[in-house]
Amino acid sequence: MWTWFYRLASPPYVYRVAARCTPWLLAGACIAMLYGLCDGLAFAPPDYQQGEAFRIIYVHVPAAVLSLFAYTLMATAGAIALIWRIKVGHAVAAAAAPVGASFTLLALITGSLWGKPMWGTYWAWDPRLTSELILLFLYFGVMSLRVAFEDPARGDRAAALLAIVGVVNVPIIHYSVQWWNSLHQGATIIQFGKPKIAGSMLWPLLAMLLGFMLFFGAVLCMRLRAEVLLRERQASWVRAAVQA
Amino acid sequence: MTVGMLRGITVVLRRELTLSLRRPDQILQPLVFFLIVTTLFPLSLSPEPRLLRQLAPGVLWVAALLASLLSLDGLFRGDADDGTLEQLALSGQSLNAIVVAKTVAHWLVSGACLVLVSPLVALALGIPIEAFGPMLSSLAMGTLTLSWLGAIGAGLTVGLKRGNVLLSLIVLPLSMPLLIFGASATDRAISGLAAAGPLYLLAAVCVLTTTLAPFAAAAALRITLE
Numbered sequence: 529m530w531t532w533f534y535r536l537a538s539p540p541y542v543y544r545v546a547a548r549c550t551p552w553l554l555a556g557a558c559i560a561m562l563y564g565l566c567d568g569l570a571f572a573p574p575d576y577q578q579g580e581a582f583r584i585i586y587v588h589v590p591a592a593v594l595s596l597f598a599y600t601l602m603a604t605a606g607a608i609a610l611i612w613r614i615k616v617g618h619a620v621a622a623a624a625a626p627v628g629a630s631f632t633l634l635a636l637i638t639g640s641l642w643g644k645p646m647w648g649t650y651w652a653w654d655p656r657l658t659s660e661l662i663l664l665f666l667y668f669g670v671m672s673l674r675v676a677f678e679d680p681a682r683g684d685r686a687a688a689l690l691a692i693v694g695v696v697n698v699p700i701i702h703y704s705v706q707w708w709n710s711l712h713q714g715a716t717i718i719q720f721g722k723p724k725i726a727g728s729m730l731w732p733l734l735a736m737l738l739g740f741m742l743f744f745g746a747v748l749c750m751r752l753r754a755e756v757l758l759r760e761r762q763a764s765w766v767r768a769a770v771q772a
Numbered sequence: 773m774t775v776g777m778l779r780g781i782t783v784v785l786r787r788e789l790t791l792s793l794r795r796p797d798q799i800l801q802p803l804v805f806f807l808i809v810t811t812l813f814p815l816s817l818s819p820e821p822r823l824l825r826q827l828a829p830g831v832l833w834v835a836a837l838l839a840s841l842l843s844l845d846g847l848f849r850g851d852a853d854d855g856t857l858e859q860l861a862l863s864g865q866s867l868n869a870i871v872v873a874k875t876v877a878h879w880l881v882s883g884a885c886l887v888l889v890s891p892l893v894a895l896a897l898g899i900p901i902e903a904f905g906p907m908l909s910s911l912a913m914g915t916l917t918l919s920w921l922g923a924i925g926a927g928l929t930v931g932l933k934r935g936n937v938l939l940s941l942i943v944l945p946l947s948m949p950l951l952i953f954g955a956s957a958t959d960r961a962i963s964g965l966a967a968a969g970p971l972y973l974l975a976a977v978c979v980l981t982t983t984l985a986p987f988a989a990a991a992a993l994r995i996t997l998e
Contacts, residue, residue, distance in 0.1 A: 665941070665944070672938055673928060673938060689995060693924055700949070
C-alpha cells in the first residue's frame, strides 16, 4: 500500500511523475483562473464600501495563501529530507523556495496597491503586513543559505533546518489579524461557520485559489524536473533521459 | 572518561568565560559600539528631549540588537577553526549541553553586559527612572533570546568563510518579534502604562527559545561539522 510513497524517493521516478503531471496541472490552472478572473472581474457585484477596487482580492488573497502554503511545503519537504535522508525532499524545497518568494512579493505588491485607495497609503506598519515582509526575508535567508556552501549537500541540510525554524512565523502571520488590532481586515473565508462573504464574490475567489494552487503545482513540477536533472547530472538515467 | 552533563556544562562554561575575560577588549568593543550607535540617533534626528524620549525604546533596542549581532559570528567560529569544536563534539558529551554552555557564556559576556550599560544610555535618552524596571528586564530576556537565535544562525554559518552578512540575514528576521515586544514594553513603561502584557509575551518567547533553540543549534552544528 505504501509502495507509491517509497517510490517518490527515487529521482528518476519523481522526474517522470512530474513530467506527466505538469500539462494536467497547467490546464486545470488555466481553466480555474479563466473562470475566476472572468467571473470575479466582470460579473461579481461591486463591494458596497470599496466599490470596484475590491476586485484585486482575486489576486491578492490567493497569492497570500500560496506564500504561506509554499513555505509550509518547503519546510515539510526539508524536514522529510532531513529525517529520512530522502534527497528528493531537498530538490522539492529548492524548487519551491523561489516560487514561494515570488508569491510573497506578489501578495505584498497587490496588497500595497489595494491599500492606497482603501487606507490612503501604500504601506502601513501593521502586524499582518510586517509578518508577511518577514516571511519574504525568511525566504531570502533560506535561498542564500542554500547556495552559500561549497558542498551542495550541506547547503541543502542547512537550508532545510532554517526553513523548519522559520515555520514559527506561519501561524503568527495567519493569526496576526486576530491577535493584534490590525488595519488589515480579519479572516473572512477560512473560519468556523458561514463565510462572511457573499456567494457571488466567494465562488470566483475559490476558483482563483484553486487556479493558483494548480499553477503552483505546475511550476513546482517544472522546476523540480530541472532541479532533479541538475542534481543527478552524473547518473546514467539522466544521460538516457536527455538523449531520448 | 565521560563526565555528567551538568559537570560538562560547567567545565565548558568556565572555559568560555576564562577565555573571554583574558580578552577584555572583545567584551568592551560591542559595548562601545552600542554607546556609539545610540549617540548617532540624537545627532542625526534631533536633540529635542521630548522627541528623544519617544524614540528612546526603539533606539535602545535596535542598538542592542546590532551590538549583540556583532559578537555572534565568533560564537563557534574560533573553536571550529582550531578543531576544538570537533574535539568537544567527540568528547561523548551531548552537543546540546555544549551549545547551552557556549551560548550562556556568550550571553553573560555580551547581553548581560549590555543590560548593565543600558541605564547609562537610557538616562542620556531621557527615559524616566520609573521605567528602568521593565526596560532592564525586557532587555535581559531579549538579549538572551537573541543569543539563542544567534546560536542557531552561527551554527548554520560556521562552516562558511564569510558567514557574517548571511548570519545577520538569518537572525534579524527571526528576531523581529523580539524587537516588537521589547520596544513596546519599554514604550509602555515610559508613558506610565502597565508593561506586563508585552513582558509576559517576551518571557514566553524567551522560555520557548531556551527550550528548543539548543536542539536546533546542535542540529545545525552537526550539519556543518560533519
